[in-house]
Amino acid sequence: MTEPERLRADAVRNRTAILRATEELLTRYHPQQISMEQIAAAAGVGKGTVFHRFGSRYGLMRALMQERAQDLESAITAGPPPLGQGAPPRVRLLAFLTAVVDLVARNKGLLAALGPAAPVTTAPVTTASASVTTVPEQEPREAHPVYKSWHGHISQLVYQQRQDLDADMLAHVLLATLHSEPILNALQRGDGNRLDRTLRDLVTGLLPE
Amino acid sequence: MTEPERLRADAVRNRTAILRATEELLTRYHPQQISMEQIAAAAGVGKGTVFHRFGSRYGLMRALMQERAQDLESAITAGPPPLGQGAPPRVRLLAFLTAVVDLVARNKGLLAALGPAAPVTTAPVTTASASVTTVPEQEPREAHPVYKSWHGHISQLVYQQRQDLDADMLAHVLLATLHSEPILNALQRGDGNRLDRTLRDLVTGLLPE
DNA sequence: ACGCTACTGGACCGGCGGTCCAGTTGTCGA
DNA sequence: TCGACAACTGGACCGCCGGTCCAGTAGCGT
Numbered sequence: 001m002t003e004p005e006r007l008r009a010d011a012v013r014n015r016t017a018i019l020r021a022t023e024e025l026l027t028r029y030h031p032q033q034i035s036m037e038q039i040a041a042a043a044g045v046g047k048g049t050v051f052h053r054f055g056s057r058y059g060l061m062r063a064l065m066q067e068r069a070q071d072l073e074s075a076i077t078a079g080p081p082p083l084g085q086g087a088p089p090r091v092r093l094l095a096f097l098t099a100v101v102d103l104v105a106r107n108k109g110l111l112a113a114l115g116p117a118a119p120v121t122t123a124p125v126t127t128a129s130a131s132v133t134t135v136p137e138q139e140p141r142e143a144h145p146v147y148k149s150w151h152g153h154i155s156q157l158v159y160q161q162r163q164d165l166d167a168d169m170l171a172h173v174l175l176a177t178l179h180s181e182p183i184l185n186a187l188q189r190g191d192g193n194r195l196d197r198t199l200r201d202l203v204t205g206l207l208p209e
Numbered sequence: 210m211t212e213p214e215r216l217r218a219d220a221v222r223n224r225t226a227i228l229r230a231t232e233e234l235l236t237r238y239h240p241q242q243i244s245m246e247q248i249a250a251a252a253g254v255g256k257g258t259v260f261h262r263f264g265s266r267y268g269l270m271r272a273l274m275q276e277r278a279q280d281l282e283s284a285i286t287a288g289p290p291p292l293g294q295g296a297p298p299r300v301r302l303l304a305f306l307t308a309v310v311d312l313v314a315r316n317k318g319l320l321a322a323l324g325p326a327a328p329v330t331t332a333p334v335t336t337a338s339a340s341v342t343t344v345p346e347q348e349p350r351e352a353h354p355v356y357k358s359w360h361g362h363i364s365q366l367v368y369q370q371r372q373d374l375d376a377d378m379l380a381h382v383l384l385a386t387l388h389s390e391p392i393l394n395a396l397q398r399g400d401g402n403r404l405d406r407t408l409r410d411l412v413t414g415l416l417p418e
Numbered sequence: 419a420c421g422c423t424a425c426t427g428g429a430c431c432g433g434c435g436g437t438c439c440a441g442t443t444g445t446c447g448a
Numbered sequence: 449t450c451g452a453c454a455a456c457t458g459g460a461c462c463g464c465c466g467g468t469c470c471a472g473t474a475g476c477g478t
Contacts, residue, residue: 008444011456030350035434046458051436053456141239143391151391169395169407176389182352182360182381191378198378205414217475220425244465255427260467262425 015053017043019064026109031061061114062144068107069146072099076153089160090207096153097174097199104178105192111178114144151175161207170206174199224262226252228273235318240270270323271353277316278355281308285362298369299416305362306383306408313387314401320387323353360384370416379415383408 007015021043025034036057040047054060072083081087082095104111143151155171177183183195216224230252234243245266249256263269281292290296291304313320352360364380386392392404 008455010444014457036436037434040458047436048438048458048460049456052458055436057435141390141394147391165410166403166407169392169400169403170410172389172391172395173386173404173407173411176385176387176392177382178385179390180381180385180388181350182356183378183385185350186378186381194375194378195382198375198382201374201379201415202382202411206410217424219475223426245467246465249427256467257427257469258425261427264467266466 011053014043014045014049018045018050018053018060019067022060022064023107023110026107029109031109031112036060058114061110062146065110065114065144065146068103068110069149072103073149075099089157090203093154093157093161093203093207094200096157097203098196100150100178101187101192101196101199104184105187108184108188112181112184147175158207165206174202220262223252223254223258227254227259227262227269228276231269231273232316232319235316238318240318240321245269267323270319271355274319274323274353274355277312277319278358281312282358284308298366299412302363302366302412302416303409305366306412307405309359309387310396310401310405310408313393314396317393317397321390321393356384367416374415383411 018039022034022039025039025042036050037047039060040050043050050060054063075083076096078084082091083099085092087095151168151171154174155167158165158167158170177195177199186195227248231243231248234248234251245259246256248269249259252259259269263272284292285305287293291300292308294301296304360377360380363383364376367374367376367379386404386408395404
């Protein structure tokens, strides 16, 4: 998926140092509390290095997210059932949801750190007696790769079992769970099993055996 | 609920001007694109006035949210069925979800603007060779009043019909829907009925007649 | 009409995300 | 082994933003 992209030895060292420092900070603080300067300091590098490697705050979070999601990704596409191919869709979906809840629980702040969407450019200033010139409008922001992948997987499994449902929307609803602050708080308190059971109840209500 | 809190005439005028300007900007730009200075300029007041009235960005968004949620609130507590008391819980829940989806669809960026949670204080800077002194840790942030109200309403209705479910968690899951960027994008495209139908499917799967 | 006081608004502050570029250091061909 | 070039580094710097401050202003009670 990602090409090797030869990096210099020190670049590789600093890259991993930054990633490790970031996740260490994420376990202790809310994402909005963490500045790029803090990350750089904690990793023992300069701020310029962080931006040179990851481009932006969003890029850093995305890279970390992808790293964490890699195992699950390969388990789905190439692993054994019930996560991998072979089990009935309903079972695969339940297994996948359990795995995702677990992944998110172990990486508390990460989802909240980037939201499901890409970054944004700022809007122009307009005074009260405004000109009525061309309106820049907001365009929908694109979801990050991991979200897209998860959404595609869920909606596909749902569709295989129930063509009469709105699989696309249902997948969004199920994933929305993982971006809710109260739920992330619950996960941090160790209530992952409660969330897992609730999602299972919801899914089994729709996809009976 | 809110005491009258006598305000001077110009204060009232500016208060509403700020609220109107804010919601006007919210319909056109993503919340993160809007600065407090822009809001002040669009309302034709100084930045100090905005902060004097609302305290902070979060306070402004919360006030706007409460204003918008007021009608629904009174419809639930004092209005006729199916929103108000009198209908069976299952019917009331479905009616409530429809109403909330409609409310959010008509106030696109507002939910995203505050998230379900209160603001946050920033973390200290720590160098790589860090001291291992007292850890400030992140504490869970409290949800805003409207979220609390909605969550309480939903979980209560669920509990009335199914004591065996985790009504608390289920209510969080259902509400999480409204904080998801992809779903908010869908609402903006006019897909409110799709979301409504999906939520109905989920709920009817759990709460059969 | 007058004075008290709440309100106003723009200058100001600390800090943040992101840029820049001069200096440094791995890497690789000869 | 060594030189030179490109990639990497990091800290100074920039523009902007949320929030504060306070001198000036203007509603409101008397």
